[in-house]
Amino acid sequence: MKLRVTPIGNGTVIDHIPAGQALNVLKILGIDRTTEATISVLMNVTSRRSGKKDMVKVEDRELEEEEVNKISMIAPGATINIIRDCQVVEKYTVDMPDLIVGVLRCPNPSCISNTNEPIKSQLLVKSKNPVVLRCVYCEQPITEKIADYLI
Amino acid sequence: MFKKRHVLSMREFSRDEIDSVLDLAESLEPYARGGKCEALSGKILALLFFEPSTRTRLSFETAMMRLGGKTLSLGPAEGSAIAKGESLADTIRVIGAYADALVIRHPKEGSARLASQFSPVPVLNAGDGAGHHPTQTLLDLYTIRKESSLEDLKIALVGDLKYGRTVHSLAYALALYGADITLVSPPTLEMPAPIKSDLAGKGTMVRETHDLDEVIRNVDVLYVTRIQRERFPDPYEYQKVAKSYRIAPENLDGVQDGLIIMHPLPRVDEIAPEVDETGHALYFKQSFYGVPVRMALLKMLVGDRLD
Ligand SMILES: Nc1ncnc2c1ncn2[C@@H]1O[C@H](COP(=O)(O)OP(=O)(O)OP(=O)(O)O)[C@@H](O)[C@H]1O
Ligand SMILES: [Mg+2]
Ligand SMILES: [Zn+2]
Numbered sequence: 375m376k377l378r379v380t381p382i383g384n385g386t387v388i389d390h391i392p393a394g395q396a397l398n399v400l401k402i403l404g405i406d407r408t409t410e411a412t413i414s415v416l417m418n419v420t421s422r423r424s425g426k427k428d429m430v431k432v433e434d435r436e437l438e439e440e441e442v443n444k445i446s447m448i449a450p451g452a453t454i455n456i457i458r459d460c461q462v463v464e465k466y467t468v469d470m471p472d473l474i475v476g477v478l479r480c481p482n483p484s485c486i487s488n489t490n491e492p493i494k495s496q497l498l499v500k501s502k503n504p505v506v507l508r509c510v511y512c513e514q515p516i517t518e519k520i521a522d523y524l525i
Numbered sequence: 526m527f528k529k530r531h532v533l534s535m536r537e538f539s540r541d542e543i544d545s546v547l548d549l550a551e552s553l554e555p556y557a558r559g560g561k562c563e564a565l566s567g568k569i570l571a572l573l574f575f576e577p578s579t580r581t582r583l584s585f586e587t588a589m590m591r592l593g594g595k596t597l598s599l600g601p602a603e604g605s606a607i608a609k610g611e612s613l614a615d616t617i618r619v620i621g622a623y624a625d626a627l628v629i630r631h632p633k634e635g636s637a638r639l640a641s642q643f644s645p646v647p648v649l650n651a652g653d654g655a656g657h658h659p660t661q662t663l664l665d666l667y668t669i670r671k672e673s674s675l676e677d678l679k680i681a682l683v684g685d686l687k688y689g690r691t692v693h694s695l696a697y698a699l700a701l702y703g704a705d706i707t708l709v710s711p712p713t714l715e716m717p718a719p720i721k722s723d724l725a726g727k728g729t730m731v732r733e734t735h736d737l738d739e740v741i742r743n744v745d746v747l748y749v750t751r752i753q754r755e756r757f758p759d760p761y762e763y764q765k766v767a768k769s770y771r772i773a774p775e776n777l778d779g780v781q782d783g784l785i786i787m788h789p790l791p792r793v794d795e796i797a798p799e800v801d802e803t804g805h806a807l808y809f810k811q812s813f814y815g816v817p818v819r820m821a822l823l824k825m826l827v828g829d830r831l832d
Contacts, residue, residue: 484654486633491612493639511635512656513534515719 379414385433387455387462388445393418395449396428398521402444403432411435424451444477446470448521450503470502478507478516478523485512495525527825531641531648534657535694540701547667549821550814556591557817564828565594571624572596573616574651575604575631580790580812581651581660585628588819592828597624617643626827629653647826649819655690661789662694664818665748668811672785673745678704681740684750684770684795686716691789692750693720700727707740708733711766714756737770742779747772747786747805749795773797777805787811 391399396415405413412433421427436456445452446468456464476494480487487495487509496510507516516523527545529537556562570589574582586596607616613636621627621644629640630651637650637657652658669675680699682692686708696706696716706724708716712735724731734740741747752770757763771794772786788796788808800806
């Protein structure tokens with residue numbers, strides 16, 4: 375695939391994001407209209423592997439583990455490429471942890487985890503692709519609109 | 526074998542664990558009927574009811590007393606006062622230090638699991654909102670095993686299969702025994718699809734119908750649950766449905782001799798009082814069986830441990 379944006383010198387390329395999820399990735403990274411960082415977003419580009427995909431390139435930033443964990447939830451299969459001095463120096467595929475703590479809230483309004491108890495939400499990963507999570511407390515499954523439940 | 530520290534959800538029970546609870550319940554049944562037993566003498570069970578319940582609370586209390594132990598309890602009024610001021614986690618830490626085990630009923634789903642994370646002693650879930658009520662399921666299984674059979678069982682689950690938590694966890698447990706399950710409900714109260722596919726995934730035979738007459742002659746157990754008026758916006762619609770799922774003696778023509786009719790109680794209109802006089806009515810005995818089953822759980826969680 376031809377590069378459609380100027381190469382970055384240092385930063386992170388999040389590649390192989392399922393088409394449609396780029397904006398949620400930006401949300402996870404806390405990137406909104408107030409950002410001063412240089413960001414490129416590619417949406418619905420053709421991918422050899424998977425038809426259409428999205429891509430996000432963030433200059434001068436490497437991601438925290440927690441950010442990568444969050445991305446894994448909405449973009450299983452995404453790859454993180456760390457660019458230093460114009461070169462991909464590290465590449466890995468995001469991987470969901472088996473237990474997600476304090477990242478997503480349970481969608482069940484009657485769940486004890488959505489009250490003022492001194493606990494963090496906990497979701498068990500039953501399946502990674504497609505994503506199927508289950509609340510440790512109320513056992514309700516979550517399969518859709520996962521980005522809506524990011525804390 | 527039974528190595529659990531808490532009893533929170535039927536999902537956590539293997540068939541072997543269920544069998545070991547039912548075996549012990551069987552051997553404790555004479556003591557549930559009044560034989561002298563001091564197995565838990567000196568032990569205290571705290572009953573924390575943040576929501577009203579009569580049968581379950583009294584049944585736990587009876588179970589503890591029949592084992593020679595004592596109980597202390599928090600009623601719904603005190604419970605809700607505490608719930609306003611203090612987190613459940615703190616309440617559990619405090620009362621957990623007074624007692625050897627806690628029984629909790631709370632309106633929020635997952636509350637028993639939370640309690641288990643903060644409690645220094647075993648926690649038994651006596652109903653967490655629309656969540657779980659595992660001791661009800663265990664007493665249902667005990668009833669079926671004693672009065673019918675868990676092997677090659679043909680059972681019909683009748684009534685509100687959408688909201689009724691007891692039928693969900695019962696169906697789940699019956700799947701472990703390979704039961705042949707027929708779901709009988711009004712179209713608007715069918716069992717939720719994820720639960721059905723969960724059951725099918727366990728290799729259980731699950732059929733669905735709206736017509737009770739079609740199945741009543743072919744089953745060993747009829748498990749009837751209440752259809753709540755509130756589920757129907759139209760009172761006429763409710764009347765119609767309630768009538769078509771009501772069990773009266775005339776519906777019982779041609780059923781198997783050994784058919785047992787179960788109900789988690791309280792019963793309202795689902796089963797005519799005349800049915801009580803037939804040999805098929807098992808619901809009061811079923812309710813009594815809650816005592817030996819809860820005795821077994823208490824003995825396993827409180828009595829037989831060294832820590
Ligand atoms: N300096 C850079 N600036 C901007 N984007 C870059 C830079 N270097 C690589 N990329 C982009 O990062 C992604 C990973 O680069 P790489 O050279 O490893 O491509 P690849 O062989 O297609 O990898 P993959 O097998 O993960 O698809 C590609 O989408 C590429 O366009
Ligand atoms: Mg590529
Ligand atoms: Zn939950």
